[in-house]
Amino acid sequence: MFIETLNSGKLVSVSPSDQQKILTLVESINYFQSDKEQSEEAINQIHLQKENMPQALIDNLLEFKDSDYCYLLVKNLPQTKHDELLLLLTSLIGYPFAHVDEGKLIMANKPIKTKGTQKTTAYFTWNKFDLHTELPYIQTPPDFISLYCLNNVKGGYTYLSSIERALNLLSSDQIEELKKPQYTIPIPPHFGADKIQQSKRPLLSSQKGYPSLRIRQDGLISETKKGEEAAQALQSALDMVREAIELEPGSLLIINNHLSAHGRAPFTPTFNNKDRELHRVYLIDDVNKFGKNYNASNRRIEGF
Ligand SMILES: O=C(O)CCC(=O)C(=O)O
Ligand SMILES: [Fe+2]
Numbered sequence: 001m002f003i004e005t006l007n008s009g010k011l012v013s014v015s016p017s018d019q020q021k022i023l024t025l026v027e028s029i030n031y032f033q034s035d036k037e038q039s040e041e042a043i044n045q046i047h048l049q050k051e052n053m054p055q056a057l058i059d060n061l062l063e064f065k066d067s068d069y070c071y072l073l074v075k076n077l078p079q080t081k082h083d084e085l086l087l088l089l090t091s092l093i094g095y096p097f098a099h100v101d102e103g104k105l106i107m108a109n110k111p112i113k114t115k116g117t118q119k120t121t122a123y124f125t126w127n128k129f130d131l132h133t134e135l136p137y138i139q140t141p142p143d144f145i146s147l148y149c150l151n152n153v154k155g156g157y158t159y160l161s162s163i164e165r166a167l168n169l170l171s172s173d174q175i176e177e178l179k180k181p182q183y184t185i186p187i188p189p190h191f192g193a194d195k196i197q198q199s200k201r202p203l204l205s206s207q208k209g210y211p212s213l214r215i216r217q218d219g220l221i222s223e224t225k226k227g228e229e230a231a232q233a234l235q236s237a238l239d240m241v242r243e244a245i246e247l248e249p250g251s252l253l254i255i256n257n258h259l260s261a262h263g264r265a266p267f268t269p270t271f272n273n274k275d276r277e278l279h280r281v282y283l284i285d286d287v288n289k290f291g292k293n294y295n296a297s298n299r300r301i302e303g304f
Pocket of ligand 1: 262264
């Protein structure tokens with residue numbers, strides 16, 4: 001296993017023999033899912049295998065979880081059994097969950113021709129996705145999001161920005177504005193939740209002694225002019241410290257959703273089996289943080 005620091009993240013490259021060992025752990029398990037539920041039996045079987053992974057991989061995943069690295073990139077994973085592998089590796093980071101109004105536990109980020117004609121930015125479109133954190137419009141956003149690359153197209157970059165690096169570019173007045181609960185982040189149309197009265201929240205708070213960010217610039221409303229200017233300065237700062245990763249098939253990217261923002265370059269879709277396709281799962285380190293909004297039987301949260 002080859003390990004290296006990459007800007008604000010860390011890279012782990014799996015050796016051919018470890019690649020084979022990891023595949024053996026999930027080879028006989030068949031995960032399946034529908035829009036509203038998934039095989040708990042398969043998830044339990046996968047989770048039982050977590051201790052059998054190569055020790056260096058276990059150590060790196062656990063160290064990343066409690067570190068201030070913005071992301072962990074694991075390269076050279078097997079290219080079959082990808083959903084089982086996604087659930088296996090992320091089981092050391094947190095519990096997978098989905099939002100009841102959004103869909104499957106493992107979402108396919110892949111261009112969809114009909115849906116993508118709407119004027120929107122989402123997992124099914126191919127326009128530029130500005131730097132954002134995941135589910136910033138819900139009360140308890142995921143602690144981590146993970147993206148397993150099945151296929152990529154040339155220029156299909158994933159962007160990452162460290163909030164700690166971005167904050168170094170802001171004034172203390174701007175940082176104070178970001179901490180005020182004065183921002184409304186609209187819920188995207190594909191949730192079908194347009195009539196919901198949303199809470200005002202801060203863009204910046206802290207968690208476990210580290211900064212915790214929530215941001216999505218399109219449609220962001222601020223109560224005050226100063227708040228709006230601070231949000232714009234934050235977005236510019238995130239753009240300044242941006243890193244780009246061109247994911248390869250067999251790579252898994254786990255992003256700390258408090259410490260970093262992520263985004264995507266615009267790309268040209270092919271609409272066939274060669275199209276860009278990333279499988280995504282949201283992770284939370286403790287489901288009790290969701291309180292009554294969590295349904296353990298189908299791993300879905302509700303509400304905003
Ligand atoms: O497609 C990417 O590289 C990232 C997309 C994204 O922002 C997401 O899936 O949440
Ligand atoms: Fe995202």
